[in-house]
Amino acid sequence: MVCIDMWDKRKIHNGAFMALFSVYFLILSVPHTVALRYLLAGLMLLWGLSNRNLRESTFMLSSSWPARGLLLFTAWIIVQMMFVERSRDVLSEITGQWLPALAAFYFGGMAATSAGDERKALRWLFWLLLIGLLVINGDYFLQIFMNPGKIDLFGSSYPLFDNGQILLSRLMSSKVQISLFSSMGAIFALSVLLSGLNNRSSWKSTGTLGVTVLLVLAILANVFAGARNGMLGIAGSLLSCMAIVLFFNHSLSKKKRLLTAGVMLLVLVGAVFLLYKSDPRWQRVAGSVEMGMHPDKYLAWTDLGKTPYPVLASGEPIEISAFERMAFFSAGVQFSKETPLGVGYSREAFMWQVDKHYGGRPRHAHSGFAEYLTGTGVPGVLIWYGAMLLAVVMAWRSLRRHFDSVGLFCVLLPSGYMARTVVENISRDHMLLLFMAMFGFSICLLMNKKMRPV
Numbered sequence: 001m002v003c004i005d006m007w008d009k010r011k012i013h014n015g016a017f018m019a020l021f022s023v024y025f026l027i028l029s030v031p032h033t034v035a036l037r038y039l040l041a042g043l044m045l046l047w048g049l050s051n052r053n054l055r056e057s058t059f060m061l062s063s064s065w066p067a068r069g070l071l072l073f074t075a076w077i078i079v080q081m082m083f084v085e086r087s088r089d090v091l092s093e094i095t096g097q098w099l100p101a102l103a104a105f106y107f108g109g110m111a112a113t114s115a116g117d118e119r120k121a122l123r124w125l126f127w128l129l130l131i132g133l134l135v136i137n138g139d140y141f142l143q144i145f146m147n148p149g150k151i152d153l154f155g156s157s158y159p160l161f162d163n164g165q166i167l168l169s170r171l172m173s174s175k176v177q178i179s180l181f182s183s184m185g186a187i188f189a190l191s192v193l194l195s196g197l198n199n200r201s202s203w204k205s206t207g208t209l210g211v212t213v214l215l216v217l218a219i220l221a222n223v224f225a226g227a228r229n230g231m232l233g234i235a236g237s238l239l240s241c242m243a244i245v246l247f248f249n250h251s252l253s254k255k256k257r258l259l260t261a262g263v264m265l266l267v268l269v270g271a272v273f274l275l276y277k278s279d280p281r282w283q284r285v286a287g288s289v290e291m292g293m294h295p296d297k298y299l300a301w302t303d304l305g306k307t308p309y310p311v312l313a314s315g316e317p318i319e320i321s322a323f324e325r326m327a328f329f330s331a332g333v334q335f336s337k338e339t340p341l342g343v344g345y346s347r348e349a350f351m352w353q354v355d356k357h358y359g360g361r362p363r364h365a366h367s368g369f370a371e372y373l374t375g376t377g378v379p380g381v382l383i384w385y386g387a388m389l390l391a392v393v394m395a396w397r398s399l400r401r402h403f404d405s406v407g408l409f410c411v412l413l414p415s416g417y418m419a420r421t422v423v424e425n426i427s428r429d430h431m432l433l434l435f436m437a438m439f440g441f442s443i444c445l446l447m448n449k450k451m452r453p454v
Contacts, residue, residue: 332370
């Protein structure tokens, strides 16, 4: 009887933590929820410290190599703070930006532990992502239904109605945030669906239909947000996932392997061709990128609205997004050559350097890589990306031991995030918290899987 009471108490305790984390995760990118976010984080911290099982899971998570990498990164930015000029600003960023992100990492690990076994954890993650994507797409569909104008989804940076109104999310403040959330849903769905090709999927709870719906919702959210990089990210995840399945599926004959590889190549070529033809902006990307590789020559990226943008040799306007992303990336590399140890961990680090070299009205770089390279320096970037690479290696070894959706998800999540930080600034604010929470969740699943007998 005592054992039953203790078991029921543990279920209630874990269920309460899962509820707190679910709300926390879903509101991370919702505007005007900062106070609620901090309240939930405080409650989860107290909840975790008061529960022996969650405390043990935290210690277990800390023993993983990715967590050690994150802790080493924390030590580096603290040491770096001692010799940079804006140490007070850096201290504020560490306490207000990085430490909450590190806490989100551990909250994700606690959530994976609270969910119970692997199947329950995956089922809970499925429903969490599905609810989020249903709400996001529901908002878009409601706006389309209420607006009498006809909508063009691909003609400009954002979907545009013929009456001049723009389709914008009322739940998240930018399409990059929507793209990151939906990409997580797509990665999860692809991991579950394609791991089933080897008949070893960990997914036994909802079935193929529910996961397919999740994937469709993730794609729709990117389309409605006008997130080209999100669509490319999903396509890249699909091809990467298929390649991994192909590598591990030793039961396939050589002919079937070649056929599958051919299909993958056709999908890639077809997707690139359709994107190129459906969106006229793609036809100006190459020339725009080439101009962005010379940030000192074309300075429009340094002062929004004042310095005119260059034009292509054909007389056409440049594709501004491609130009600026390359200019930000190239400038970040130049800054790192001047200060290889960085100027201090801060969301403003890149802007400090732009202001110092060019003046004007500097903005955040469209590249998390450029931001971190400028701020934390070469050592910081090596440690930061090294922590995620360690997670990929850890997941790859897990796949060799037992091929399933958990291993696939844990390979695709950090590798996809690393790739996207090169062209998108998703390593700060809500997006950093969102990734770190999911990162901790995935690492904890891997750790539990490692200790489980095959």
